[in-house]
Amino acid sequence: MADQETAQDTGGQRLSTREAADRLGVKPETVYAYVSRGQLTSRREPGGRGSTFDAKEVDALARRGGRREPAASGGELAVRTGITLIDRDHCYFRGVDTSELAAHYSYEEVAEWLWTGELHRGTHFAAPHDALSAARRAVQAMPAHSGPMDRLRVAVIAAAAADPLRFDLSEDAVLNTARSLIPTLVDALPSQSPEQHAADSLAPRLWSRLTSEPADAASLRVLDAALVLLIDHDLAASTLAVRVAASARAHPYAIVSAGFGALDGTLHGAASGLAHRMLLEVLERGSAAAVVADHLRAGRRVPGLGHRLYPGEDPRARTLFRLLQDVPRAHPALQAAREVITTTARHTELHANVDLALAVLTVSTGMPTEAGETIFAIARTAGWVAHALEEYGERPLRMRPSGQYHGPRPPQPLP
Structure with a gap:
């Protein structure tokens, strides 16, 4: 067949589908999947019976890791990344255990290391x-009932409008934007307690935006560790949204807005708030059994339990629970969380996830229901930037899956 023979143009640099597939180590059908995703460009030669491909473009895709099927078994999109590995109830950032990172370094230190090495x-x-200044003015103009997540979404847009250089996607420019955007998001939130000194690290400043209760060293240690542990978690829904935006070469503020948009889904960002409300109810009623029974009777999942990526306990929860033991005011909520776990274990084997641990922190320190989601959003911004930097180095618009049309077959009459 003509498609199996070498297809050469005047420069001798065109490959047939079979040759492109052989160089990439994939099936011929997969080559066309790369085309549909924008990772390869095909061309049909005059008088030829098959598509041809630029050899340099094929080789570049192979060097970037193209020697793999673009979809994992089960039809899920697979994206090559060197940021996070989840393996055997452990989570690693660039090969380093996240629990160890949280034990030794601050959020800013880990974020900088993740970005630059x-x-x-x-x-x-x-x-x-x-x-x-722009972010604070925008936040102050919002309705009084606005929550911290609403304020963050507005703050990132205002900060973008104040930055005329936001379209510079060079690595240095993106890193400078990230270093300024994260504190801007935190400092734009209304203060609930006396202002921290400007030189303070991020955790004390975020604390003062989430609660009026005084901060002690042990509690701040838990908050800073939570920020580290939540920086990234492989391709969660919000991170995939970020990579899609970065694939289209959206600027860093826009990719964070894309992450916030996906985080707003009830199946993603709201989980910690549900666990927060549940722990408040357990403490109020004095019985985890009654609260768990109500959830099961209503056909609802018990918040804060189970994670599809961990057969055992979420390692992030394990680390935070250990640190919360050093916070005396957290002991009632910590005990309530343990009772929820043991009560549910009689019905089904589920382990605690990070949302339950976050809820212990937010309930015990007088933070609002949305505080866990706010901590998550601030922390994850660093991870979103890391993923954007990776995606900026890939072929533009490669995150373009093909639709499977199931509508009426044309031609159809004019409506």
Whole structure:
């Protein structure tokens, strides 16, 4: 067949479908899947019976890891990444256990290391005046009942509008944007307690935005560890949304907005709030059994339990529970969480996830229901930037799956 023979143009650099498939180590059908996703460009030669492909483009895809099927078994999209590995009830950032990172470094230090590969002790992020001023004005104009997540969504848009250089996608520019955007988001939130000194790390500043209760060293340690542990978690829904936006070469503020949009889904960001409400009810009623029974009777899942990526306990929850033991005011909520776990275990074997541990922190420190989601969003912004940096290095618009049309077959009459 003509398609199995070498297809050459005047420069001799065109490959047939079979040759492209052989170089990539995939099936011929997969080559066309790469075309539909924008990862390869095909061309049909005049008088030829098959498509041809630029050899340099095929080789570049192979070097980026194209020697794999673009879809995992089960039809899920597979994306090559060097950021997070989840394996055997452990989570690793660039091969380092996240629990170890949380035990030894601050959120800013880990974020900087994740982005650049370099660890700088004492790293602090500071918000630039123009961006922070614009974000605060936008946040202050919102209705009084607005929650912290609503305010974050508005703050990132205002900060973007104040940055005329936001379209510069060079690595240095993106990193500078990330270092300024994260503190801008935190400092734009209304303060609930006396202002922290500007040189303080991010955790104390975020604390003062989420509760009026005084901060102690042990509680701040839990909050900072939570920020580290939540930086990334492979391709969660919000992270996939970020990579799609980055594939279209959206600027960093826009990719964070895309992450916030997906996070707003009830099956993603709202989980910690549900666990927060459940623990409040357990403490109020004095019985985990009654609360768990109500959830099961109504056909609802018990919040804060189970995770599809961990057959056992979520390692992030395990780390936070251990740190919460050093916070005396957290003991009632911690005991309530343990009772929820043991009560549910009589019905089904489910382990605690990070949302339950976050709920113990937010309930015991007088934080609002949305606090867990806010902590998650601030933390995950660093991970979203790391994924955007990876995606900016890939072929533009490669995150373009093909639709499977199931509508009426044409031609149809004009409506």
